[in-house]
Amino acid sequence: MTDIHERPALSPTAFLDVRDLRIHFPTDDGLVRAVDGLSFTVERGKSLAIVGESGSGKSVTSLGILGLYNKRNARVSGEIYLDGQELVNASPDAVRALRGQKMAMIFQDPLSSLHPYYTIGWQIEEAYRVHNKVSKQEARNRAIELLKRVGIPQPDKRVDDYPHQFSGGMRQRAMIAMSLSCNPQLLIADEPTTALDVTVQAQILDLMLDLQQEYNSAIILITHDLGVVAEIADDVVVMYAGRAMEYGTVGDIFYSPEHPYTWGLLGSVTRLDRERSERLQPIPGNPPSLINVPPGCPFHRRCRYEALNGGKQREIRPDLEESSPGHFVACHLPVEERRRIFRDEVATLL
Amino acid sequence: MLVVVLMWIVSMVTFGIFFLIPKATGTNPAVLFAGKAPTPDTVKGVEIKFGLDKPLYEQYFAFVGGIFTGRDFDNGNDKTHCPAPCLGYSFVNDQPVWNEITSDLPVTLSLAAGASIMWLVTGTAVGVLSALKRRTIFDRAAMGLALAGVSLPIFFTGLVLLDLFSYKWGIFRDVHYVGITQNPYEWAKNLVLPWIALTFLYAALYARLTRAGMLETMGEDYIRTARAKGLTERRVIARHALRAALTPIVTIFGLDLGQLLGGAILTEYTFGLIGVGHLSIDAISRQDLPVIMGVTLFAAFFIVFANLVVDVLYAFVDPRVRYS
Numbered sequence: 001m002t003d004i005h006e007r008p009a010l011s012p013t014a015f016l017d018v019r020d021l022r023i024h025f026p027t028d029d030g031l032v033r034a035v036d037g038l039s040f041t042v043e044r045g046k047s048l049a050i051v052g053e054s055g056s057g058k059s060v061t062s063l064g065i066l067g068l069y070n071k072r073n074a075r076v077s078g079e080i081y082l083d084g085q086e087l088v089n090a091s092p093d094a095v096r097a098l099r100g101q102k103m104a105m106i107f108q109d110p111l112s113s114l115h116p117y118y119t120i121g122w123q124i125e126e127a128y129r130v131h132n133k134v135s136k137q138e139a140r141n142r143a144i145e146l147l148k149r150v151g152i153p154q155p156d157k158r159v160d161d162y163p164h165q166f167s168g169g170m171r172q173r174a175m176i177a178m179s180l181s182c183n184p185q186l187l188i189a190d191e192p193t194t195a196l197d198v199t200v201q202a203q204i205l206d207l208m209l210d211l212q213q214e215y216n217s218a219i220i221l222i223t224h225d226l227g228v229v230a231e232i233a234d235d236v237v238v239m240y241a242g243r244a245m246e247y248g249t250v251g252d253i254f255y256s257p258e259h260p261y262t263w264g265l266l267g268s269v270t271r272l273d274r275e276r277s278e279r280l281q282p283i284p285g286n287p288p289s290l291i292n293v294p295p296g297c298p299f300h301r302r303c304r305y306e307a308l309n310g311g312k313q314r315e316i317r318p319d320l321e322e323s324s325p326g327h328f329v330a331c332h333l334p335v336e337e338r339r340r341i342f343r344d345e346v347a348t349l350l
Numbered sequence: 351m352l353v354v355v356l357m358w359i360v361s362m363v364t365f366g367i368f369f370l371i372p373k374a375t376g377t378n379p380a381v382l383f384a385g386k387a388p389t390p391d392t393v394k395g396v397e398i399k400f401g402l403d404k405p406l407y408e409q410y411f412a413f414v415g416g417i418f419t420g421r422d423f424d425n426g427n428d429k430t431h432c433p434a435p436c437l438g439y440s441f442v443n444d445q446p447v448w449n450e451i452t453s454d455l456p457v458t459l460s461l462a463a464g465a466s467i468m469w470l471v472t473g474t475a476v477g478v479l480s481a482l483k484r485r486t487i488f489d490r491a492a493m494g495l496a497l498a499g500v501s502l503p504i505f506f507t508g509l510v511l512l513d514l515f516s517y518k519w520g521i522f523r524d525v526h527y528v529g530i531t532q533n534p535y536e537w538a539k540n541l542v543l544p545w546i547a548l549t550f551l552y553a554a555l556y557a558r559l560t561r562a563g564m565l566e567t568m569g570e571d572y573i574r575t576a577r578a579k580g581l582t583e584r585r586v587i588a589r590h591a592l593r594a595a596l597t598p599i600v601t602i603f604g605l606d607l608g609q610l611l612g613g614a615i616l617t618e619y620t621f622g623l624i625g626v627g628h629l630s631i632d633a634i635s636r637q638d639l640p641v642i643m644g645v646t647l648f649a650a651f652f653i654v655f656a657n658l659v660v661d662v663l664y665a666f667v668d669p670r671v672r673y674s
């Protein structure tokens with residue numbers, strides 16, 4: 001079994017390689033450990049989904065990669081390699097130069113994320129001109145071309161519209177157009193479809209997949225919607241209390257999940273092919289405060305199978321261990337026991 | 351349209367106050383109109399000249415008509431012409447109210463123009479810096495000073511300024527108004543102290559408003575988007591945050607400026623500037639009713655007009671207003 005926390009510091013091979021990322025915020029109430037030792041990799045042309053409940057550190061992770069945390073109140077450690085370049089200890093200016101250029105972000109609520117006083121075109125042009133020395137006219141042509149690419153009708157007219165004149169779906173398309181302005185190799189999408197209705201969600205996801213093929217970019221998708229994960233992701237990180245509980249391919253997570261928290265997430269999804277009499281299985285309790293994360297496994301207080309952990313001490317934090325090639329689980333339960341529980345007790349319910 | 355309706359209401363109310371109230375209290379408006387301690391002959395003359403024996407609505411229409419066409423005051427042997435726009439005729443100074451206002455207006459305009467630019471620039475600059483350096487010594491000192499600024503009355507800060515700069519240090523001695531066309535340097539030099547006094551008052555308010563606006567805006571999602579684009583922090587602040595934070599300032603600025611153009615009574619009085627505000631004080635102390643009425647209408651016009659300008663300007667700065 002390989003412990004990825006203790007992986008020797010080889011030169012990074014993956015396109016995006018995040019190692020032992022920690023983002024802590026000292027507050028008056030104590031240290032908030034928003035992200036506490038997270039590692040994952042994403043290759044170009046692949047999609048990684050980060051799933052978890054609200055407050056599990058998903059969004060902080062994405063902002064951390066872009067360097068969009070407040071330097072004054074955040075303590076960041078670990079390593080982030082983007083195409084071989086380390087970002088955590090890089091100068092803020094160096095990271096800024098990469099933002100919008102090599103890595104771009106799509107935000108959750110496109111209405112509040114677009115500036116209400118500037119036209120859509122102006123905002124896209126600005127994103128393009130920061131990183132490219134082009135004339136105003138060239139930038140404008142680029143904006144129109146991008147709007148056309150993301151499926152905005154009459155892009156040469158709509159380019160002069162303000163965000164409030166666009167519908168929700170169109171705003172998110174415009175947001176995507178803006179993030180694509182410099183052909184980023186890494187695209188981070190933070191709940192890109194949460195604010196949209198279901199039919200538009202599907203269109204936006206299709207668009208993102210199309211664009212990924214076209215530009216061969218790496219995508220990190222932050223979401224709590226497992227339906228979206230199934231549709232778009234190659235790999236999945238299940239986050240809980242700022243840590244990865246389980247990390248594997250989308251097949252590992254959906255068909256042979258080994259962590260009780262993943263089981264809980266899968267059990268709380270509505271499905272059309274289920275009997276109506278069956279009730280959803282919510283995970284009991286609430287996520288822990290990130291200031292007082294319980295020692296040991298952060299999930300143990302909500303875990304049904306905690307008693308079966310083979311006498312391991314509660315105080316010991318389970319490491320992310322490889323249970324099968326490429327499938328990592330952070331759980332004290334013995335591997336055989338986990339697989340048995342899933343096969344005999346959980347799978348039938350999902 | 352709204353401007354017309356508002357001005358109409360203001361004119362009715364003003365007219366009502368100055369003509370109805372003396373009637374209700376049993377004093378002869380002609381006596382009031384004629385100024386302090388008039389002779390019976392003057393009173394009689396004024397009464398006929400103004401048609402005070404006529405019904406009130408006729409008097410009102412004559413007054414309003416005079417604003418547009420001018421009017422003649424005539425009692426048979428004494429005829430006075432008041433050209434349009436006739437806001438009434440001051441019998442104390444023996445000239446149309448309009449002439450009195452326009453002759454004092456340059457002072458008020460100079461005072462308002464210089465002060466408004468000064469307070470707008472310093473107020474927003476201090477506000478932005480305070481917001482960016484929140485909870486630092488600069489922020490606390492600036493906000494403390496701002497609190498003093500809004501709390502201290504203008505005649506206090508004005509007198510302190512005069513005492514220090516004019517009497518103690520003799521920098522701005524013998525303050526009097528000089529027209530900008532005559533000598534721009536003297537013009538500015540003589541207005542610097544009242545400008546500073548007004549700036550201290552208004553900039554304090556603007557600094558606090560700008561600071562609050564900036565703090566709110568810097569937490570908006572679109573600021574995060576701007577940073578995610580890779581913009582420099584400087585550009586994020588100047589083009590994205592400030593643009594949104596300054597929008598509400600436009601409204602307040604328009605209204606403050608409109609108010610000031612109707613006469614800064616305390617400031618003009620403190621610094622001995624003979625502007626519209628000073629004119630109204632003089633008129634009040636001499637019970638020169640036509641002048642009080644004229645100045646009131648004139649000031650009301652500026653406020654209503656400023657409201658209109660702000661509305662138009664707001665549609666210009668906020669596209670959401672323009673298209674809805």
